[in-house]
Amino acid sequence: MLSSEQVASFNEQGYLRIPQMFTPEQMDALDQDLERLVAEWAMTSPGWTGPWRRVYMDEKTEKASTLTAMHDLYFYSQAWMQGVTEPRLTEAVSDILGSNVELHHSTLHIKPPSAGHPFPMHQDHPFYMHDDGRYIDVLVHLDDTCHENGEIRFLAGSHKQGALKHITQLEDGSGCTPHLPTDQYSLEETVAVPAKRGDVVFFSIHTIHGSHINQTDKARRMVRVGYRNPQNTQTAGQSHGRPGLMVRGYRDRQDGQEVLRNT
Secondary structure, eight states: OOOHHHHHHHHHHSEEEETTSSOHHHHHHHHHHHHHHHHHTOEEESOOOSTHHHHHSOHHHHHHOBEEEEEOGGGTOHHHHHHHTOHHHHHHHHHHHOSOEEEEEEEEEEEOTTTBOOEEEEOSGGGEEESSSOEEEEEEESSOOOTTTTOOEEOTTGGGGOSOOOEEEOTTSOEEEEEOOTTTOOGGGSEEOOOOTTOEEEEETTOOEEEOOBOSSSOEEEEEEEEEOTTSOEEEETTTTOOOOEEESOOOOOTTOOOOOOO
16 A cells, blocks of 8 residues: 555654545545534543643633544444545555554544644653554544644654653642643644645654644544554553454464453
8 A cells, every 4th residue: 555665754754644545435424424423422621731731822822722522433433433444544554564453542633713722742652652663643634734723743753762751740740631841842843744635644653743723713623543563562541451453464362362351
């Protein structure tokens, strides 16, 4: 599915945009179910917490900013189950991860109009920690993205540093959403990767990324889907201990490995 040049680019930069992974007809089906999922299952909140908010937003914007989200859309929708198991997509993932690919989770992020939630610089590793880098996040674009609505932005080559320590506590000792120090990591240093509806963007679990606020009058909708090599053991975080679907290849049994349980 991917050329040797595309694989080499991903390995060097830590991200890769693949245009038109999904057809307009497939996107229509995903769109139709997404509208219902948002109405019936998604939740809207102020979004991520932490001192980064005072750096990324003025006081008025910070109070107005919200994020709409939900997990694992394929548990609710046949169209999304077909989407995350799309053969062309899983083949592309296997070109990077190897012949065996396990679906880990999916998460919807919608930036509402005008003050849609920005994202501070971070790696995804703190949210679902794994032993190594054999994990790819895939951003399925439901809308065209640009600077004005907060396209994804990457710090090129940052995945080569491996897992980094993130800020996870406020000054009073209470917890906050993991993010990197704002005085050391800036969105201005990143590469913008705008994409079209139907495009996907791959990135490593260790690639540093973030995005600006949505300033437009339309929502910016995106679904992140995580895939891993089944031998890349998770140690903490989202979906920890839950086996995923094998969407490519086979799960080899390791010495002493017990039968999978989802309890």
